[in-house]
Structure formats: structure tokens, C-alpha cells
Amino acid sequence: MQNLQGCKAKVLWRRKYGKNRLVRHTRIHWGKKLKKCSYCSFTATHEYKVSSFIDHKVHDHHKNFHGDKQYKGFVSLETKEDMEELVNLWKQCFP
DSSP, rough: OEEEOOOOOOOOOGGGGGGGGHHHHHHHHHHOOOOOESSSOEEEEEEEEOOOTHHHHHHHHHHHHHSSSSOEEEEEEOOHHHHHHHHHHHHHOOO
């Protein structure tokens, strides 16, 4: 487990996992709803539920509201400026 500066969360991370878990953790702090349902206007911070304190995600939403349709993933609403902001937050989480 890795304890993050200024954050009470712990992220289980190993080199073989790559950066995906670390990016997901950074997105929790970021909190921007930039993942959109392919079928309606629902938005969320993540595609999947990341932890118990974040309830609504695009995939869970799809199962509950569009279960009769094939899941095609999400639409990303991220801009270049959003990605720059995420990188800056990443640097704060993982100095």
C-alpha cells in the first residue's frame, strides 16, 4: 500500500499494474464528470465504480437504465485543458 501525501486513501500499486490505478485515484480527487453515457446525458467521474464512497458510474448507470442495450463504453468529454489540469493534480498526488 502506498500512502499519499495529504490524502487518507491508500492505493495498492505494483509496477506490473501500470499507471491505471494511480490515474483512477487522481480522478477521485479531481471530481470532474467527464465520462458520458452513450445513450443519454448522464455523466460521471469514472466509467466503473472505483470505491464504495463513489456510487454512480457510467457502467452501473447503463445496467440500471439501458440494460436492454449493448454497453458500448462511454463518451469522453475531456478537453486538452482538462488533461493538463489532471496532469497537474497527478503531480500533487504523486510527487
